[in-house]
Each structure stands twice: as C-alpha cells, then as structure tokens.
Amino acid sequence: MEPRHKILxxxxxxxVLELYKDILAQLPSHPEVHTATTGARALALLDAExxxxxxxxxxxxxxxGLQVLSIVRRRVPEVRTVVLTGVPDEEFRxxxxxxxxxxxxxxxxxQQNMQMFLxxxxxxxxxxxxGGFRGVQSKSLMDIIQMECLSQSSxxxxxxxxxxxxxxxxxEGELIHAETEGAVGEAxxxxxxxxxxxxxxxxxxxxxxxxxxxKPAHVLLLEMAQAMDETANPGAAGxxxxxxxxxxxxxxxxxxxxxxxxxxxxxxxxxxxGWGTQAAEESAKWMRQAGELCKRLSERLEAGPxxxxxxxxxxRRLILLPWEKKTFLLSWPPNWEAHRMVEQSKQIVxxxxx
Amino acid sequence: xxxxxLFSKTGAAVQRLPSGSMTVDRDGNVVATTVSSAYPPELLxxxxxxxxxxxxxxxxxxxxxxxxxxxxASLRITAREMRGGAIVFLSPKTESTTSSPN
Numbered sequence: 001m002e003p004r005h006k007i008l009x010x011x012x013x014x015x016v017l018e019l020y021k022d023i024l025a026q027l028p029s030h031p032e033v034h035t036a037t038t039g040a041r042a043l044a045l046l047d048a049e050x051x052x053x054x055x056x057x058x059x060x061x062x063x064x065g066l067q068v069l070s071i072v073r074r075r076v077p078e079v080r081t082v083v084l085t086g087v088p089d090e091e092f093r094x095x096x097x098x099x100x101x102x103x104x105x106x107x108x109x110x111q112q113n114m115q116m117f118l119x120x121x122x123x124x125x126x127x128x129x130x131g132g133f134r135g136v137q138s139k140s141l142m143d144i145i146q147m148e149c150l151s152q153s154s155x156x157x158x159x160x161x162x163x164x165x166x167x168x169x170x171x172e173g174e175l176i177h178a179e180t181e182g183a184v185g186e187a188x189x190x191x192x193x194x195x196x197x198x199x200x201x202x203x204x205x206x207x208x209x210x211x212x213x214x215k216p217a218h219v220l221l222l223e224m225a226q227a228m229d230e231t232a233n234p235g236a237a238g239x240x241x242x243x244x245x246x247x248x249x250x251x252x253x254x255x256x257x258x259x260x261x262x263x264x265x266x267x268x269x270x271x272x273x274g275w276g277t278q279a280a281e282e283s284a285k286w287m288r289q290a291g292e293l294c295k296r297l298s299e300r301l302e303a304g305p306x307x308x309x310x311x312x313x314x315x316r317r318l319i320l321l322p323w324e325k326k327t328f329l330l331s332w333p334p335n336w337e338a339h340r341m342v343e344q345s346k347q348i349v350x351x352x353x354x
Numbered sequence: 355x356x357x358x359x360l361f362s363k364t365g366a367a368v369q370r371l372p373s374g375s376m377t378v379d380r381d382g383n384v385v386a387t388t389v390s391s392a393y394p395p396e397l398l399x400x401x402x403x404x405x406x407x408x409x410x411x412x413x414x415x416x417x418x419x420x421x422x423x424x425x426x427a428s429l430r431i432t433a434r435e436m437r438g439g440a441i442v443f444l445s446p447k448t449e450s451t452t453s454s455p456n
Contacts, residue, residue, distance in 0.1 A: 285415055286411055286414070290408060290411070293408055293411075301369075301397065302369050303426035303428050304429070306424065307426065307427060308425050309422055309425065310422060310425070311417070312419065312420060314420070
C-alpha cells in the first residue's frame with residue numbers, strides 16, 4: 001500500500017482549518033491533513049517532517065502568507081504550494097505566482113468551485129514525487145529543453161529551484177549560453193540540468209547575447225543524459241534504454257526538421273538500422289550491392305571514389321551516401337531540389353552519430 | 355642525336371574517361387553511342403551491364419528507380435531506364451563541375 005500524502009493547512013482562523021480539514025480528508029487519495037495557525041508553526045512542521053502540499057492563507061498576523069511561501073520556497077523547494085485566500089487581488093496573485101506557487105485559488109463559494117478546487121489538489125498530489133518542473137507535468141528539465149530545441153524556439157529560460165536561479169539562452173533551437181551561481185557556458189548548463197525539480201519561465205529572447213556554448217544542442221543533451229544516467233544508475237539496464245530513446249527521438253526529429261522521409265544506415269560489418277522505414281533490411285541489401293558495383297566501376301574506369309548516388313522514382317528521391325565507415329540511404333519527397341537534397345543529406349549524416 | 359632518346363620517358367598509358375552518351379538494350383548491348391570510338395568498346399559494354407544491374411537490383415529491393423546519377427570523384431554517370439534498356443550519359447568532371455568532397 002502506498003504511503004498517504006501529507007497536506008499542511010495554514011490559516012489563522014481555526015474554524016476555516018476545521019472545515020477544510022474535513023473536506024480535504026475526503027479526497028480520493030485520502031491524504032493526511034495537518035494544520036497550523038501561524039507561519040512559524042507551519043515552518044516548524046515542514047522542517048520536522050516531509051509534506052507533499054502546503055495550502056496557505058495570505059492574510060495572517062505577524063508573518064503573512066507571502067512571507068511564509070518565500071521561506072518555504074527556499075527551505076523546502078520540493079513542497080507543492082497552494083494559496084487559498086478570500087482576497088481577490090491581482091497583485092497578490094501575480095506575486096504568489098512569482099514566488100513559484102502551484103495554484104492560486106479564491107476560497108470557493110459554490111459547490112462547483114469547491115469541486116474544481118479539490119480536483120486540482122488531487123492532481124497536484126498525484127504528480128510524480130521524484131521530480132518534474134511545474135507547468136509541464138512529469139517532464140524533466142531535459143525534456144523541456146529538448147522540446148524548445150525541437151520547436152526551434154528563441155527564448156531565455158529562467159529556471160528556479162529554491163534559492164537557485166539559472167538561465168539558458170536559446171536562439172532558433174540552439175543553445176548559446178547558460179549561467180548560474182558563478183558558472184557559465186557548458187558548466188552552468190550541466191549544473192542546471194542536475195536540478196530534478198523547480199519552476200521555469202520563458203523570458204523574451206536575446207539573440208545578440210554573447211555565445212559561450214558552441215556544441216549542437218542535441219549533442220550536449222545526449223552527453224548530459226549519458227553522464228546523468230551513469231551517475232544515477234551505474235551499470236543499470238534502464239539507463240541505456242533511456243539514452244537510446246533520446247537518441248531515437250533526436251534522430252527522427254532531425255529527419256523531420258530537414259524534410260527527409262526516412263534513413264537507413266549500414267555499417268561495414270553489423271546490423272543495418274532504419275529510422276522511419278520498415279524496409280531497412282531490403283534497402284541495406286541494395287545499398288551493399290550498389291556499393292560493390294560502384295567500386296567495380298570506379299576501379300575499371302579509374303574514375304575515383306564514389307561521392308554519392310542520387311536516384312529517383314515516382315514516389316521519392318534517394319541519396320546514397322558513403323560516410324566514414326557507414327553508408328547511408330536517405331529518402332526525400334519527389335519534388336525536393338536535387339542540390340539542396342545532397343547538402344541536407346550530408347548535414348543529417350554528419351550529425352547522426354555525434 | 356639518337357642518344358637523347360635515352361632520357362625520354364616511354365609515355366604511360368593514361369586511360370581517358372568516357373564522355374558522351376549511349377543507348378543500351380536490355381542485354382547490355384550498346385545500340386548507339388556518341389562516345390569516342392577510341393574508347394574501348396568492352397569498357398562501354400561493362401558500364402552498360404553494371405548500369406542495368408543497378409536498376410534490376412534496386413527493383414528487387416522495392417526501389418523502382420527511373421533514373422540515377424553515380425557521382426565519382428572524376429566522373430558522373432547518369433542513367434535513365436528505357437523499356438528494359440537504358441540511356442546513359444557519361445560526363446567527366448572538370449574542375450569547375452567537381453563537387454566538394456565530403
């Protein structure tokens with residue numbers, strides 16, 4: 001049986017605490033509900049034992065809700081935070097969200113509103129306890145950056161984990177700079193990626209910012225993923241699978257981004273691999289035959305080594321490209337420009353095994 | 355003056371690259387060609403056979419090519435399938451047409 005989640009309710013009105021304690025106890029996950037009437041008491045409880053959720057009123061004597069939340073954010077960043085208030089003030093709302101709260105809710109006055117509030121709480125309780133960045137459920141920071149890269153975004157990602165703040169500059173899907181706590185460039189990027197939870201926001205892009213990261217984004221992300229997997233699970237079987245999955249996603253997205261339909265890679269020795277095609281074996285057989293044939297022709301005619309083969313049929317255009325110790329076959333739409341196709345194929349292939 | 359011939363090199367036989375076009379039937383026989391008659395006909399026949407083989411093997415692999423270009427460092431061979439045979443264009447690459455290496 002899974003342990004029950006713990007919720008801490010903070011409000012200076014004991015009647016409100018009693019009322020909400022009863023209501024929250026009826027949530028489907030049957031959480032354990034604790035209460036506190038002062039900020040100091042709430043902080044002491046949070047220090048003493050792990051809570052999943054803090055529900056906090058704003059207007060309280062001595063230490064108000066925003067003060068409590070700001071301390072909680074620094075001291076126990078993993079706690080989900082909800083503001084429950086009777087004050088419909090936009091300034092409070094934006095200040096609360098700026099502090100990284102998960103939810104700002106006006107005290108429900110209707111049954112329907114109460115029901116929605118409870119559903120939101122249940123959703124917050126249900127989130128993966130091992131990590132995740134707010135705003136994108138169950139996604140790691142690496143996933144978020146990968147999504148930004150794939151969509152070729154230009155933005156500055158501001159990531160906050162408790163008192164730690166990091167920034168990552170992206171221009172058209174490329175990482176150009178990162179900084180956090182005295183570190184810049186790849187070192188900063190690596191440090192930020194190690195944060196397992198926190199909040200992030202997109203700031204306006206700064207395309208003219210100084211560039212300190214020159215590696216392609218996918219290479220950097222794969223290196224980081226590999227390093228993190230090895231650190232977290234040395235020798236674990238799942239670590240390799242996760243990395244392979246990321247590589248596959250990158251490769252397929254690289255194909256899609258360039259406009260190619262599929263690709264088959266054939267090593268000198270070993271098993272061919274295909275992305276976007278089910279006929280990798282058949283294609284690989286022809287690629288080997290074509291390679292041999294061109295070798296024969298090259299020797300007989302003294303025409304020099306094969307650079308590439310362009311082929312076309314009704315449905316597609318093809319490029320067969322020998323590259324280092326592999327041969328690649330790429331399929332392009334039938335109306336693709338030949339010159340562009342060769343250059344793009346070379347670009348894809350060059351990044352394929354990096 | 356015959357002794358000067360001692361210093362002259364016997365010219366190494368440099369094979370020229372074929373230039374021109376040829377039409378080949380389904381058996382690889384050259385039906386018509388604009389390639390210089392000085393070029394060895396057996397080499398032209400070999401090219402024709404290999405070109406037809408490439409079309410055939412591609413078809414077997416479910417890649418029914420209608421046309422292909424083989425880009426070698428110094429020669430481009432363009433072949434277009436024609437009723438089982440093919441028309442083949444042989445174009446030596448000059449400096450101005452050589453594509454950049456990988």
